[in-house]
Amino acid sequence: MKEKELKDYELEGLPSGIAISWGLNRQPQRGPKRELSIEQIVETAINIADKEGLAALSMNKVASTLGFTTMSLYRYIPSKDDLLLLMQEKVADIDYPADEPEVDWRDKMRQYVKLSINVFQVHPWFADIPITSVPLTPNQLKMVDLALRTTRNIPLNDFEKMSIVLLLSGYARWCGTIMKDMNMAIQAGKSPSAISGLDYSGALKKLVTQERYPDLYPVLMSGAYTEENKEENTIGDDFDFGLERILDGIEHYLLTKEKKVEDSN
């Protein structure tokens, strides 16, 4: 009795989707037995989005896949936006690596970013859902907790830690978005050589002049812009390169900060 009152109290303040994610939604007391469940709906939606993309996800498709009518879903989830939020929350429910105190922060951050990018790769639609607030759901917050763990043994204040978490998660999101866009383009029938610009390198070399594009011109002519000289797409390497630069930058910040502290003593 008291538990329920507490739950209802907290439920009031939270948006419906967030409340559901914490299990704070009231169970119906009367009426016919439910034939569906929120979990079932969310899982079906994830399957559809994984296979066909977010644009192909409709309430009707979810419902008919389950053998029900569109409107039945609204008895479980108030809106499509709430469904998307619950989908995000569900796919963030990953196997978090155990804490290994002996591993240094650099490796931990690398691990966190890879783990995060993986979510985007397995569920390409993840990057299509706009961010409308800081993470507020259980598994999303667990991801934040994991990100913060990478900074546990570094002498930074909470705001600096949050800034670094933002930088790392942002980098992962950006990598995930690019990868998704490329994959979607391929799925839509575009060839890798059209995406890399290789198909158009001949046309580009006529259109891009040295006068108008002084700095692009040599890079285009050498073939580096459209990656003519590469057997395979090196975009994965680009991602690693960027991550290492970011980690170098964080390391530099730590060293500079240490120095400042020493100097002031």
Add this chain to the structure above:
Amino acid sequence: MKEKELKDYELEGLPSGIAISWGLNRQPQRGPKRELSIEQIVETAINIADKEGLAALSMNKVASTLGFTTMSLYRYIPSKDDLLLLMQEKVADIDYPADEPEVDWRDKMRQYVKLSINVFQVHPWFADIPITSVPLTPNQLKMVDLALRTTRNIPLNDFEKMSIVLLLSGYARWCGTIMKDMNMAIQAGKSPSAISGLDYSGALKKLVTQERYPDLYPVLMSGAYTEENKEENTIGDDFDFGLERILDGIEHYLLTKEKKVEDSN
């Protein structure tokens, strides 16, 4: 005559939207005079998207704003996707800063990222359009040229330069995306304190336990997670912080590379 043949030859290979952006689309030879123009359509579409967001942009809205029927637009632009590409291309037509050889690369990169972020801020829908290939249109390539200019005086090969351009433009895009998402949420009626989580900090402090969230717990309790102790949103500062870390990382890479070259001599 010969010019037209050359144009048609190049047009063949390029996707319709790209071809139009280079002015390679054939002008009609017969029939009634055109009452619209591609430029007019693209500008109208940009105005609508600026004010109401990309989701509110429909072919019907563009056409009726211009006083025509929906289908008239298809006489000028083959599809909505092509319209989006031309919108992207148009807003990349900015005043590029003059080359200042005495400015160091760090300032140049900072300037490039700010300039790029500005495009996302003035045209929030820019980040909503997926990337389906490397830049191939005149103004987009001018942006790449500008980005490459920041690396002109640094001893890097073309692939390293492209990796750095990708990192910088990616960071700008990510910042632009977050800012856009926040602004859209506010425009949709969400309060800043709901976005920052401040409205829910009470509920979160009950739901987030030390056992389950060992690293998040202290940050949440201190108020740093929902920025309780800040008079104003400091996310702008977070963006600057991230950019400086990236620049530090690039600088570190250059120093390490120099050292390697020295050592091998």
Add this chain to the structure above:
DNA sequence: ATAAACAGTTTATTGCATACACAGTATATT
């Protein structure tokens, strides 16, 4: 003079989220 190529319009197709009213069902209250 005539045919071809074009302009803008009308109509039709297919798909979307979701508001609302409905008939039937399980439970709480009396």
Add this chain to the structure above:
DNA sequence: AATATACTGTGTATGCAATAAACTGTTTAT
């Protein structure tokens, strides 16, 4: 046990979207 209540899943309706196809009228090349 009777009844009111809260709930179930469904059918219908609204108002949007992109764009294909057919239509009428216009301009120009032949």
